Amino acid sequence: MENLQTLRCTITGLTTGQQYFVQVSAYNMKGWGPAQTTTPACASPSNWKDYDDREPRHKGQSEVLEGLLQQVRALHQHYSCRESSKLQTTGRKQSVSRSLKHLFHSSNKFVKTLKRGLYIAVIFYYKDNMLVTNEDQIPIVEIDDSHTSSITQDFLWFTKLSCMWEDIRWLRQSVPISMSSSTVLQTRQKMLAATAQLQNLLGTHNLGRVYYEPIKDRHGNILIVTIREVEMLYSFFNGKWMQISKLQSQRKSLSTPEEPTALDILLITIQDILSYHKRSHQRLSPGLYLGYLKLCSSVDQIKVLVTQKLPNILCHVKIRENNNISKEEWEWIQKLSGSESMESVDHTSDCPMQLFFYELQMAVKALLKQINIPLQQARNFRLYTQEVLEMGHNVSFLLLLPASDDVCTAPGQNNPYTPHSGFLNLPLQMFELGIVACFT
Numbered sequence: 001m002e003n004l005q006t007l008r009c010t011i012t013g014l015t016t017g018q019q020y021f022v023q024v025s026a027y028n029m030k031g032w033g034p035a036q037t038t039t040p041a042c043a044s045p046s047n048w049k050d051y052d053d054r055e056p057r058h059k060g061q062s063e064v065l066e067g068l069l070q071q072v073r074a075l076h077q078h079y080s081c082r083e084s085s086k087l088q089t090t091g092r093k094q095s096v097s098r099s100l101k102h103l104f105h106s107s108n109k110f111v112k113t114l115k116r117g118l119y120i121a122v123i124f125y126y127k128d129n130m131l132v133t134n135e136d137q138i139p140i141v142e143i144d145d146s147h148t149s150s151i152t153q154d155f156l157w158f159t160k161l162s163c164m165w166e167d168i169r170w171l172r173q174s175v176p177i178s179m180s181s182s183t184v185l186q187t188r189q190k191m192l193a194a195t196a197q198l199q200n201l202l203g204t205h206n207l208g209r210v211y212y213e214p215i216k217d218r219h220g221n222i223l224i225v226t227i228r229e230v231e232m233l234y235s236f237f238n239g240k241w242m243q244i245s246k247l248q249s250q251r252k253s254l255s256t257p258e259e260p261t262a263l264d265i266l267l268i269t270i271q272d273i274l275s276y277h278k279r280s281h282q283r284l285s286p287g288l289y290l291g292y293l294k295l296c297s298s299v300d301q302i303k304v305l306v307t308q309k310l311p312n313i314l315c316h317v318k319i320r321e322n323n324n325i326s327k328e329e330w331e332w333i334q335k336l337s338g339s340e341s342m343e344s345v346d347h348t349s350d351c352p353m354q355l356f357f358y359e360l361q362m363a364v365k366a367l368l369k370q371i372n373i374p375l376q377q378a379r380n381f382r383l384y385t386q387e388v389l390e391m392g393h394n395v396s397f398l399l400l401l402p403a404s405d406d407v408c409t410a411p412g413q414n415n416p417y418t419p420h421s422g423f424l425n426l427p428l429q430m431f432e433l434g435i436v437a438c439f440t
Helices: 061-089 092-104 152-161 165-174 183-202 244-250 262-268 270-279 327-338 354-370 428-439
Strands: 020-024 036-043 118-126 129-132 140-144 222-229 240-243 287-292 295-297 302-307 315-320 389-392 395-401 423-427
Touching (some): 118 183, 118 262, 152 165, 152 183, 152 428, 222 262, 262 270, 287 354, 315 354, 354 395
Parallel strands (some): 118 222, 287 395
Antiparallel strands (some): 129 240
């Protein structure tokens, strides 16, 4: 090593379980100095799973899921073939007339103003431009004009559709008509119909990802927003491109500043929405991280504390570049969690885990500072010792947990430690979708 600013060397190509011995010597114009041995004298590459010889967490699950997917695909293909045969027997004249009627029917137009209802808005953007209708409006269609005040579960169900936009038509026709008496199913059928309508009007299946919360106003309007960044300025039959700043400046509000409509709120906050979308696609660099798990619950959902800079991952700090936790390090963590206090654990300079202890200690202090929790108030915090969370792409997480009673803040319960600005509470399902999108 010629650069002595960093006294660290990475040795690659090693075999798991094989013992390796390392010696270090210094060299100058007079030659090599005496070799120094390591403490411990030898080490073998290992993984935290070797500690108790546990099986991989998802062993066998991939095969089961693949079997289920094959069944779904077989049903889908059978249905598609059946529909194709029906379409081929239909006369061309009748098909053309239906298509024209479908195109010009009033129910298939974009909405210009909101009138107390549930709507879907689509944001397609490229750099500083976004897609608008030929009337210079954001593409919006109505889902329902008689929705209930609470749509939390329906909204979370709708977010799952963003993983399968191309199957909307099949889903619509697969829902049994006999079950349509259910209010929940009626709402979801309307969501599918509105989604299909948007896809037809825009000429594309992919409507992007769903914004993490619907936009609501005091007039009874609820706006579900989907966002998609395109690679270039495509041409759309029912739309054109406009600079976002121009759209915001020429918009004539029909509401008062004290009670803006959901559409006005969307236009005012559109830069924040686009910023969230861009940041939610960012992936962590390879390494081992310490994450902080903090939840809060309401009557109908659970939310996770995340940062606005990276809303697709827990609040975190990086421990080190190497994402692997060795068997010896994991064993040390188990002893640490079983001790009554940090001081009772051997972390002297002669301890093999001294470097790891120092890195973990610095990470804990940095993370507590980030989330605005005094060090003395975190004495009852714990490390999650059931497993190392391996996210993929060489990213691994250790979790820092509050005291058991404080992991999830219940409705009406005060949170004694409020993070600084730059954080948000993300619905658990939206957080899971973000993880899946970034690490699979």
